[in-house]
Amino acid sequence: MAIIRLSYASLNVTDLGKAEQHYAKVVGLRTTGKTEGRVYMQAPDSQDHHCLILNESASAGLCHFGLKVSAPEDLQEAADKAAAAGLKVEWLKAGDILGQGESVMITLPSTHRINLFHHSEDIGYETGMRDPDPILKNVDGVNPVSHLDHALMVCSNPAETIRFLRDELDFNLSECGTAPDGTLFLGFLSAGNTMHQLAVAPGPDGGLHHIAFYVYDRADLIRRVDLLKHRGVPTLEYGLTRHGVAGVTTTYFFDPSGNRNEFQCGAYETSGASGRVRPINWKPEDLGQATFYYEGSVPEQFYTVVS
Numbered sequence: 675m676a677i678i679r680l681s682y683a684s685l686n687v688t689d690l691g692k693a694e695q696h697y698a699k700v701v702g703l704r705t706t707g708k709t710e711g712r713v714y715m716q717a718p719d720s721q722d723h724h725c726l727i728l729n730e731s732a733s734a735g736l737c738h739f740g741l742k743v744s745a746p747e748d749l750q751e752a753a754d755k756a757a758a759a760g761l762k763v764e765w766l767k768a769g770d771i772l773g774q775g776e777s778v779m780i781t782l783p784s785t786h787r788i789n790l791f792h793h794s795e796d797i798g799y800e801t802g803m804r805d806p807d808p809i810l811k812n813v814d815g816v817n818p819v820s821h822l823d824h825a826l827m828v829c830s831n832p833a834e835t836i837r838f839l840r841d842e843l844d845f846n847l848s849e850c851g852t853a854p855d856g857t858l859f860l861g862f863l864s865a866g867n868t869m870h871q872l873a874v875a876p877g878p879d880g881g882l883h884h885i886a887f888y889v890y891d892r893a894d895l896i897r898r899v900d901l902l903k904h905r906g907v908p909t910l911e912y913g914l915t916r917h918g919v920a921g922v923t924t925t926y927f928f929d930p931s932g933n934r935n936e937f938q939c940g941a942y943e944t945s946g947a948s949g950r951v952r953p954i955n956w957k958p959e960d961l962g963q964a965t966f967y968y969e970g971s972v973p974e975q976f977y978t979v980v981s
């Protein structure tokens with residue numbers, strides 16, 4: 675079983691036009707397709723058709739995550755494992771999602787849905803695939819992000835979902851939080867070569883805490899914080915900060931529908947092979963440092979505001 679990356683997030687938004695503007699002008703994605711009620715977007719450094727689907731909806735939140743597998747036969751294997759675990763499994767036909775082949779949608783114990791697929795239309799890098807100039811044309815006020823990096827979902831029983839992703843879908847657990855009785859309440863899971871693509875934390879079932887886009891360096895991140903403030907984009911109380919988890923430099927903000935976004939850089943690399951690297955373990959009393967390293971504490975809304 676080989677999931678190779680978090681490929682896309684499919685988000686519900688309450689105003690499709692405003693959402694597309696936000697992800698184009700504030701985040702720096704390009705629009706790669708449109709269907710009735712949906713916009714597909716991609717970051718410059720990814721060749722697949724999309725890293726984000728925006729769905730016109732009555733409320734914000736997560737529709738599903740898309741995970742790319744390394745071989746077509748991985749789809750059936752994942753479907754079998756999910757069915758054996760008592761989880762809901764649905765097959766989607768090629769083309770049900772624009773630019774994407776057949777896929778299998780699994781509803782996790784947390785009620786979040788993950789859509790596993792192998793084939794995606796190859797649209798190439800935004801700079802082109804032949805003699806590319808490294809500088810993008812027509813950049814409008816913001817350096818584009820590199821790629822969709824990871825997402826944090828919340829649920830009432832993180833241990834159940836962490837176990838399924840680790841034990842059945844072969845994610846590597848790179849960092850975690852355990853209660854004094856040994857219960858897993860927080861997990862950072864990797865399917866690629868950086869320390870997390872999916873993370874699971876306590877909260878209401880099906881909740882989305884944030885999706886994160888990777889930027890090139892800290893100087894770029896500092897400039898982005900300036901631009902977020904300058905443009906009146908809703909942000910968390912903090913500007914630039916750092917996580918103890920992953921050690922990344924980070925800032926949070928919201929799209930117009932209330933889905934939390936993150937810009938981050940500096941995640942360390944891991945093997946991505948399940949069980950090869952022993953996870954870092956955080957105690958509940960150290961979550962302040964784990965979450966906001968400089969401040970050492972976490973504002974209440976960081977836990978309570980999810981979409």
Ligand SMILES: [Fe+2]
Binds near residue numbers: 884936
């Ligand atoms: Fe994050």
